Amino acid sequence: MKKYDVIVVGGGPAGGAVAAPLAEAGRRVMLIEARAFGGVCPLSGCNPKKALMSGAEAVRAASAMLGSGLSGRVSVDWADLMRFKQSFVDPVPAKARKAYGDKGIDTRIGSARLVGPHEVAVDGESFSAPHICLCVGQKPSPLPVPGGEGMPVSDDFLSLKTLPRRIIFIGGGFIAFEFAHIARQAGAEVTLLNRSDRVLRQFDPVLTQELVEASRAAGIDVRLNAPVQGVEQTASGYRIICGERGETALKADMAFNCTGRTAAIDGLGLDAAGVEYGQDGIAVNSRMQSVSNPDIYAVGDVADQGPALTPVATIQGQVAAANILHPNSAQVDYTGIPGVCFTLPPLAGAGLLESDAKQLGLDFTVRETDLAGSFSWKRLNERFGKARILIDEPGDRILGAHILGHNAEEIINLFALVIRQEIPLSRVKETVWAYPTCGYELKYML
Structure with missing residues (x-):
């Protein structure tokens, strides 16, 4: 069994924020990633979404100025925009893995599972360390209605080869609203369904209502108090049953479940390591330590504290690394995070x-x-x-x-x-x- 000072599970921004300073401090670090180094934000989240938004922003800005100095029409070429998006995504895994290797970090692709308080198994091999840091992020939550299991999610939208003419987004959070605006400016007919009258609960309710009105003015059919009761896949796309009593049926060429994400802890073996967890993820203290096993840390979206934002994962990772190097030396400060x-x-x-x-x-x-x-x-x-x-x-x-x-x-x-x-x-x-x-x-x- 190969031994390290620290094993980090998850090669995204959270894992990198832990692994890099520890390696620079001379610790022997192993970084394990299940799929591709870089993590959700640069591969299937913030960055590709913002690259697609570039086209939407340009169309909207030009459209707003028609008759005020601009004439003619600008439109999104979806295939070209997707190629532009991929130009940012494709280089990330190799560059990230090389950057970690250059710091002396051992990297490994594979599914990691805790088999003890200080031991991790990866595809049949075992590794041990006094400290383990879990940075595996979140995964999309299934839509708990008949037909909702297996619905397309955000990753599928970011991989669309062609833009469907009619799209339904289910949810009232970041992903649903952002993708709805991208798709609408790219020319799709867009409907957004939210189960209650409140959207984007992390934000000021006066302004979220104003955003609902702005979305409708842009041509997005925002329907509040429209809980989804069932999903049917048809020969031509999807049929979504919604409303308090299921009184409304909407048809679309494509529908996406954007109702939220949950900690990606399935199969991680938390019980074998004595790690407490709940609905919101791994239970941690302000030093990012597991409340039940202080030798194990959890950082980023998999932890049960802090907003699920990349900068938050970064500062949490820095705090975890500081406490591994100098026990009880740092706590996370969430003041004023935008x-x-x-x-x-x-x-x-x-x-x-x-x-x-x-x-x-x-x-x-x-x-x-x-x-x-x-x-x-x-x-x-x-x-x-x-x-x-x-x-x-x-x-x-x-x-x-x-x-x-x-x-x-x-x-x-x-x-x-x-x-x-x-x-x-x-x-x-x-x-x-x-x-x-x-x-x-x-x-x-x-």
């Missing part, structure tokens, strides 16, 4: 939601700004844009920032900096911003 739904327009948030601040009993006001009426949005003929900033005037601080509109994904980074670094509100107000820019509008948001 999140973005890359719709058109994008929706972003950082810090506390209004409901969070109320629950904490904080003294705050909400400053709401109509961005669509401001020059930097009007010049692009943007119809939707709003900011809602939570301000604690007596405490001289910004508690939360929530933005819908063009460039929201960049503006939110400024607020994330302010909130995480606890920059006083008064100092932010003193800042001089470049004009005319979207960032300049911060002076009117505070």
